[in-house]
Amino acid sequence: MKKFLFVFISLLSISAFAQKATIIGTVLDKDMNNEPMAFADVTIQGTTIGSSTDIDGHYTLQVDPGTYTVVFSFMGYETIKESVSISAGETKRIDKTMASSEGITLTEIEIQGTRKKETEQALLNAQKESVTIVQAIGSQELSRKAVSDASGAVAKVTGISKQEGSGNIFVRGLGDRYNVTTLNGLPLPSNNPSRKNIDLNLFSTDVIQYIGISKIFNPKNYGDFGGADINIQSKIHSGKPSFEVGITSRANSNALSQDNFYLQDGPNYSGFYTNDYPSDPLNGYNFDTKLNRVSKGFPVGFGLALNGGRSFEVGEDGKLNLFATGSFDNGFKYREGVTRGAVTKQSVAKRDLTNESYKYTTNATLMANLEYRINNQNNIAFNTLYINSTEQKLDEYEGVINIYDNAPKGGGYISRESFERTQIFVNQLLGEHKLTDRLTVNWGGGFNNVNNTLPDRRQNMLVPIRNNDLTKLTFSDISPSDNNRFYQTLKEDEFAANISADYKFGKGEGEDEDTYRFKFSAGYSGRFKKVNFEVTQFNFKINEYLEVDKHNLDAYFTQENFDKGYFDIKTFRGGATNANALKPQTYDGDQIINAGFASLEAKLTSKLTAMVGARFEQVTQEINWNTQIQPAGGNSKFDKTEILPSLSAKYAISEKQNLKFGASKTYTLPQFKERAPFLFEEIGQSSIGNPYLYPSSNYNVDLKWEFFPASSEVLAVTAFGKLIQDPINQVTVASATNDLSYFNTGDEANVYGIELEFRKKLFKSSEDAEFNSDLTFGLNVSYLNSNQEFDKEKIQEENNNKSVNFTNNDGQLTGASDLLGNVDLSYFKEFSENKNIQLTVVGAYFSDRVYAIGTNGVGNAVDKSFVTLDFVAKSKLSEKLSIGLSVKNILNPTIERVQETQNVVLQSYKKGVNSSISLKYQF
Template identity: 35%
Template sequence: MKQILLLLALTLSFTALAQKGTISGTISDKSLNNEPLPFANIVIKDTTIGVNTDETGKYSLSIEAGTYTIQFSFVGYETVEQQVTVTAGQTVTVNVSLGAGSYTLKDVEIQATGNREKETALLVEQKKAVEIKQSIGAQEMSRKGVGDVEEGLTKITGITKVGSRGIFVRGLEDRYNNLLINTLAAPTNNPFKKIIPLDLFPTDIVGVIDVYKTFNTNIYGDFAGGTFDIQTSIGNKSVTRISGGVGYTTNNNLEDFLLSDDAKTTEGFFGFNGKDRELPALLGNSPASHTFTPEESKKSFKSGFNAHKTRSPLNSEISFLHAEKFNFKNDAKFSYLFSLNFDNSYSIRSGVDRTLDFPSTGFIYITDFKKKTFSYKTSTTSLIGLNYSTERLKLTSNTLFIKTTDNTIEDQFGNTSPGQGNRLIRTNQLDRSDYLNTQLLGDYALTADKNQNLKAGISFAMTKYQQPDRKSFEGDQSSMEDSQITTNYGTFLRQYLTVDGNYFVSGMAEYSLKFGNKDKQHKLSVGYDGSINDMETSYRFIAGHTSISNPNPGGFTTNLNSIDTQINADLASNNFYFEENTGSTYKVKLREMVNAGYGNVLLKFADKWEVNGGVRLESSNRETKLRYQGSQTAPFHTKKYDNFYVLPSVNIKYLATEKANFRFAASKTYTRPVIMESFPLTYLNPDGTSVQGNPILKNSENYNSDLKFEIFPTSKEIFAITAFGKLLQDPIERAYIRNATSGRVESYLNSDNAKLFGVEAEA
């Protein structure tokens, strides 16, 4: 019976196969001497049946016998239709050559389509675009083994990663960069950085990263180094994947390591520690000079000063991805994507930290430390993406959540001042951030021929950055390797910093019109971009004090990593107490607003010249509310900084040959400071130094120019060389000020100007 069923199944299978035929062939590119065109589209007209060409331009499509109209198309190229008759059991060969068509300008600006993740498609887009822009897609990042966006960007010419300072573009640091997520402005998750650290974006959630090294009127005027536009992934195919891995870094993993007690728990491993570090509830929302009783200290401070000595394990990561796509009638499509990623890493950094002074007798070290830092980091990232599209409408909803922790134990050993050596400063710190960003975007073709389009988007984000119970103390030690320390309670300090991003709202809208007598090759765009950022801080201090009744007022000697035993005994004996010492400047409120309108026109002349020019009118407003030294309940003082900018931009492209272009770009832009650079808050470091924001810091104004030559030997290759120059008026610079009472103060000032010139090559 089984043999009969098998024979019947095979007969049915062969019968089904015999009723089908095959269409196959090669698609070539007219503009590149008929070289193969990868990832072109082949679709049976009025159906959802179709395939793409492979990397050699070949395709094969199996279909029922009959007569069909086949559509051949590619991003930025004409669509060709051809009628084909398919005979059962036979193969029909259809070779087609595609050339640039009337939809080039539209297609160059399409964001986050499936083909844009392919290397070859992005190279074609780069060749045909007027602006100077580079992109890296999911395919290239996967091929190069890239794990996150930051690593991916370093594969682009002119972009480097400089340690903990993040991404540098053409020698300009984080302050001069800007970040968009799906063309919408995005807040930072860390007020000490201009943009979100890009290593928090795993490649699982990224489709394409667009990098603008030149300014265009449709991106924000806060531009000098580069603007990164992260286009998140869409569910363009059905997939469910669970993956994991471990990593080893020399001198970091499987080494002696220090962790705070709350970080060595299961919650700490997964980045959910910090609850035991919260500000004691009895202090409330407003500071007061409250002195803690021994019983209050026992109940309020659930996290101590101990450090746990262990061995650092391997770094690890795990991710889950699920996506599904559905096709409906009338070419309607719906897809969704869910991604969840977790990773952790251990690092050990050793070095020196020195402050120099230059009196008339020669230079001296004000401070001279050897420094060793143990850091355990975690990050959790989740993306939910929903996409719906028809022939004329595209709707996208994205919700992005990022949670990070950084647990550090840092030792500084050396001279805290000239002549005062063998001092050790121990810092036990947790940096924690939560980031939630929800977006809704739409793109609608107002006319059937798609010559008029309207796109719009809005996002709402909330952020929270904390350094809860940042603990520090110092004392005498014979060497950095000594396990004993002699200290006194007057050096013990707990800091509680919270920066609440109450809301960050961003919006954009753009209308575009393609015009021209023949193939609508010109384009006019007008649009709006805007954002509003509302945030406030709370910065509280609790200091240790030696009681008058303490029998050892000069201090005590104990084990450095198990100091809580001595602390708890002295608290119980009333030899030591904690007291809040928060000043009136603990709370600062900030509101930043940007509103901009722009117009842009793209013109093509004589099949050789393309000119893209426009102007952006942008207002940038900053309102800061603060209290000066004095009463903690005094009214806030308000400082306003308002600017209005006229920002012109021009991009010119000359098609020297079918494979070579010359490009020129010039623009005016400006740069806003990092949040903490303009925040009137004094951030105190355990070594006595401090960082103080400058509320009257001005935006810098930038003048940019680029000249580029590029050649595309094949559809997969490029060679380019670019010369660029920048003039920065009122650039923002870090400055150091001597303070007799609190040591070195780091602040930020505007200098007169700065000039930057460079050459970069790409191959």
């Protein structure tokens, strides 16, 4: 009976399969010179049957015999419907060429408006058609180069580099303060009081459709940038239902070489950890975490990612697209090297230490996107994103802490144990409405929340009891903060709103009689930010100098020893007898930006299109503080009104060549941390804000020639220049402690350079080949020259007689490399419809760049050049299963920072080789 049922069911299945019919075809993009159109939706009206076109514009639908309406759609394009009757076992071909809605041919293509064109070919086409100068890197290229986060992604773009050991991005030599980061066109908050922008390391490529980089100003952009507007476009689902599971294992060669991997006590494996100081921290030793380091076992990282999406038909014309992703990954890193500082003119490093650094990181991400296409004229989308990111570090230093007073002959020991957690919550609602053939309205609103905490950072400093015996150690007492526990919170809330309208007018003539020659755009942008920063630090005043073991500090810090009076616990305001002792150091900031903008885009001739516009911004920034520097408190406020003109033009030399020009004015705001007189203490170096700091102005010009010889190929050269008035820099103040602070250091700085972008298919299989193979080469190079003047008299006049003694009268911009380069070579081979392999080698180089400006006769601190080399292999093993392997930093170069003139190595270490293997399964 069972065999009979099995045979019967099998026959039914075979019969059902045999009765199926097939619809196939290719979709082309008329606006992109009939290039294949990737990710267009092809659906059967009134059913759940549907698909998306692949990179070559192909699609396949399996249907039952019958009569259907096939619907071809893509956001911003005319929807096409075609009836078809098909018989059992029949295959019918329907090819379509799609064009923009209502035949509009104005050539400005906003990167934000092409969300689903994330392939290299599609993004290159968007770059070609845009009036403004834009670049983008999409999820296809990110996968090919095994880029894991947004920070690594933008560093692959021409003229952009990443500061080693941080998420700080430099665009044409301009660092964090000159850039702006957005998600779907709406601003993102900062997760760090020292930074204007969010750390791009936090954004895994699981949530990224593509990243658009605008290096020139458009009136729709925010005016507070001089380097680039970096816009992350979040993934949105299209096509057939999907669900994917991915697992990854990763390791660092340095970490694997350690017999034990050490971290601090307290934080858990997941990163969802928080801690606060005890309820009565001054009258007893009540801290519940230990100071002794603990072993964390085998240092191999793990990652898990789930993502999926589905589309639902709503009514006759509506569609609901849902995409969701969740991921968790962690990683271990270790490095050892030297750390030196406080170098004198005589080339003596007052601080001379060796160091070991253990680091464990986690990143948990949840994102959901809901897009409702009401019809071809109306679209609404809701995006929500949550990120929980942590960094757990144990840093140990040994040697000379200070040649004059602290372990002058060596033997000193410093440990700093820190756990930093960042929680980001982003919510956005976006809409696009085509009210008439001529009038389109776009709007968006977003609310962001950031909670960044450093709960219970611990620092201890030991020195030899006697300088002639470096083996016996006790606690240092040079400063009350030598031994401390530190609790910090940064909370930032921001609401942002954009609304704009585009109106087309001026009918063409002859062949262009159905198109419009002009587009007028106008709109409003608003940003309303509130920042709250709090710090409480408990300093341990040592009264009894016992010999201590550097790896058993818990033997000294006990309730029993506290009762004996061996140490006291105080804040900067005092001990338990001070009623305000637990009142934290704070600064609170409010920033309000209201902006209006307008632009006119005109097709002046068949080859020349221009856009002229202006943005009006009114900025208010106010900060209030109560800190150790000014315990009585204080405040500072400025109001600024800016009118920011811009001009963009594109001349189509031929069908494959463009000449583009851009000129604009922008500005740069100081950050709250830079204006608050709060003392940020790091190992051997402190920084303090300056309330006299004020915005700078930027004047920008670009000229670009681009040539597109074939699909997915480009050769482009860009010349650019910038003039920055009243540039802001971090420099050393002439004081007893040589603190760093922030100043408008001179009247102007200038930057000019040239960029080269080249992408070429060196080999491609013939059109009649059964399976594809190709070899692709990519190169981008930028040369940069920067110079800024230093004016110590200006600083004294504008900053209440504070003194900065620059070593030189002028110099390069900090973070600016003369030469940057990225190169990649990628080979793709297809063995069957569901089996292929892709091998990619990626290299990068940056030349020497200034880290800090030299003062008091000491040369600049300079990060030395190095080369990185990565290898990536990806293979599709079947229709559903794929595997990936990456080996990064293969050359493992020495990372080095030197003090010029004195020729002293300030920092030196190797990062180790990072390897990972991943599996993905699609259901």
